[in-house]
Structures are given as C-alpha cells and as structure tokens.
Amino acid sequence: GEDVEQSLFLSVREGDSSVINCTYTDSSSTYLYWYKQEPGAGLQLLTYIFSNMDMKQDQRLTVLLNKKDKHLSLRIADTQTGDSAIYFCASRKGGGNKLTFGTGTQLKVEL
Amino acid sequence: GAVVSQHPSWVICKSGTSVKIECRSLDFQATTMFWYRQFPKQSLMLMATSNEGSKATYEQGVEKDKFLINHASLTLSTLTVTSAHPEDSSFYICSAKTGDEQYFGPGTRLTVT
Numbered sequence: 456g457e458d459v460e461q462s463l464f465l466s467v468r469e470g471d472s473s474v475i476n477c478t479y480t481d482s483s484s485t486y487l488y489w490y491k492q493e494p495g496a497g498l499q500l501l502t503y504i505f506s507n508m509d510m511k512q513d514q515r516l517t518v519l520l521n522k523k524d525k526h527l528s529l530r531i532a533d534t535q536t537g538d539s540a541i542y543f544c545a546s547r548k549g550g551g552n553k554l555t556f557g558t559g560t561q562l563k564v565e566l
Numbered sequence: 567g568a569v570v571s572q573h574p575s576w577v578i579c580k581s582g583t584s585v586k587i588e589c590r591s592l593d594f595q596a597t598t599m600f601w602y603r604q605f606p607k608q609s610l611m612l613m614a615t616s617n618e619g620s621k622a623t624y625e626q627g628v629e630k631d632k633f634l635i636n637h638a639s640l641t642l643s644t645l646t647v648t649s650a651h652p653e654d655s656s657f658y659i660c661s662a663k664t665g666d667e668q669y670f671g672p673g674t675r676l677t678v679t
Contacts, residue, residue: 486666497572497659498610498670543609552598554668556609 457481459546459557466563473531475560477544480525485549487520489529492541492559501529501542531562539564568594570662572671579650579678586646587674589660595640596662601633604657604673616643650678 458480467473479487485506490498504511504518504527511518517530527544541561545554569592579585589599597618602610614624614635622635632654634646643662647654655678661670 488668490670495673495675497570497672498661500667500669503666552600552615552663553612554600558609 457484457546457555459544459555461542461544461557461560463558464561464563466565467534469534469536469564469566471534473529473534473538473562473564475529475531475542475544475562477527477529477557478525479527479544479546479555479557481546481548481555482522482525483548484525484546484555486547487518487527488545488547488554489516489518490543490545492543494540498543534562534564536564536566538562568592568662568664568667568669570660570669570671572660572674574674575672576675577677579676581651581678582649584646584648585650585676586644587658587660587676589643589645589662589671591641591662591664591669594662594664596664597640598663599637599643600661600663600668601635601643601645602659602661604659606657610659613645647676650676652678654678 488503489501515532519528541559543559544557573588599616601613613628614622616622616637618637624630637643659673
C-alpha cells in the first residue's frame with residue numbers, strides 16, 4: 456500500500472521561510488494535500504495539487520511536486536508564530552476516496 | 567472553505583457505556599464522510615468510510631460491531647462507540663468529501679474511565 460513519510464520536526468525563526476518535505480511511494484497518487492493541525496483541533500486544508508502540476512502558489516504557501524522522485528514540499532514564506540502547528544501531507548488516488556497521511560511535521564517558529 | 571462540525575468536542579464516559587459522536591457538514595452536502603482516530607503525537611488512522619444511505623466500509627482491524635457508523639443524511643454521520651473501554655480513549659476526527667477536497671471536523675476527545 457501507499458506509504459507517506461515526513462520529517463518529524465522543523466524549527467525556524469520568525470520571518471524566515473519554512474520548507475516541509477514529504478515523500479510518497481505510490482506513483483498512481485493523483486492528488487496531494489497539505490493539512491495543518493493546531494493543538495487539540497482538527498485538520499485545516501491548506502492547499503492541494505494535482506499530479507500533473509509541478510507547482511502551486513497560494514499567498515504565502517508554495518507547493519512543489521517532483522513526480523519523478525515522488526517528493527512533495529510545502530514552503531511557507533515569512534513564517535509567523537501562528538504558523539506553529541503540525542503539518543500533514545496526504546495522498547489520494549484518482550477515483551478513490553481514501554487519504555493516506557504522512558506522519559506529520561511539527562513546525563516550531565521561534566522569535 | 568467548507569465547514570464540518572463535530573459534537574461533542576469532548577466527552578468522558580464510564581467503561582461499558584456507549585457514546586455517540588455526530589459529524590455534520592454545515593454548508594455543503596457530503597455523500598461520503600470518513601471517521602479517523604488519532605493517538606497522541608501520531609498521524610490519523612482511517613477507521614471507516616461512510617456513504618449516505620448505505621453501510622459503512624471499515625478498514626482492516628476496525629471492529630464494525632464496536633464502532634457503529636450511520637450516515638442518515640447528506641449532512642450527518644454518526645459514530646457510536648459501544649461498550650467503551652479505556653483503550654478506546656482517543657481523539658476521533660471526522661471528515662466530509664466534496665469534489666476533490668476533504669474537510670475535517672474539529673475532533674472529539676473521548677476519555678473512558
């Protein structure tokens with residue numbers, strides 16, 4: 456089955472850019488998502504990208520997809536303390552419903 | 567974005583009792599809803615996929631008689647934890663699918679004493 460991996464922890468200074476990485480194993484994954492989870496809360500959909508795209512930008516967020524290497528990244532520009540949270544990437548096959556989640560990356564933003 | 571609510575947000579129950587958790591899509595209709603379980607500092611584990619008007623599809627290892635799912639309408643799915651035990655204590659999160667997007671509820675913290 457699909458396996459999605461992320462680094463567990465990332466620490467950045469306020470104002471810097473954050474880059475959160477994700478790798479997946481199933482080349483038939485068609486949709487790739489980024490979610491944010493704050494303590495004790497559900498998941499907030501940040502953005503998603505189709506596998507036929509290389510990049511998607513939405514305000515401070517930039518998603519890069521390297522389909523050949525099955526590597527996805529989320530760049531947060533001008534990181535703020537409010538960005539501190541756990542970030543999950545997730546994949547889904549076209550025509551399917553099931554999301555496969557990564558392990559989550561804890562982002563800590565320091566002053 | 568679309569809004570999904572869950573009720574209650576937290577519940578404490580005694581061992582052996584049953585607990586019902588509701589998941590509602592507030593501003594859209596969802597033919598498919600999902601129930602996840604999340605342990606502390608871990609990722610989400612899909613428990614079951616709930617389709618309106620039909621039986622839920624459970625993931626391997628999830629007891630369907632213990633975790634009863636009902637998707638009675640296009641905006642409501644319920645999860646009932648029957649005969650709860652302390653090991654059922656967890657954070658339960660639902661989500662609802664619309665188009666290519668899946669929106670999550672705020673989660674329900676269940677503590678079984």
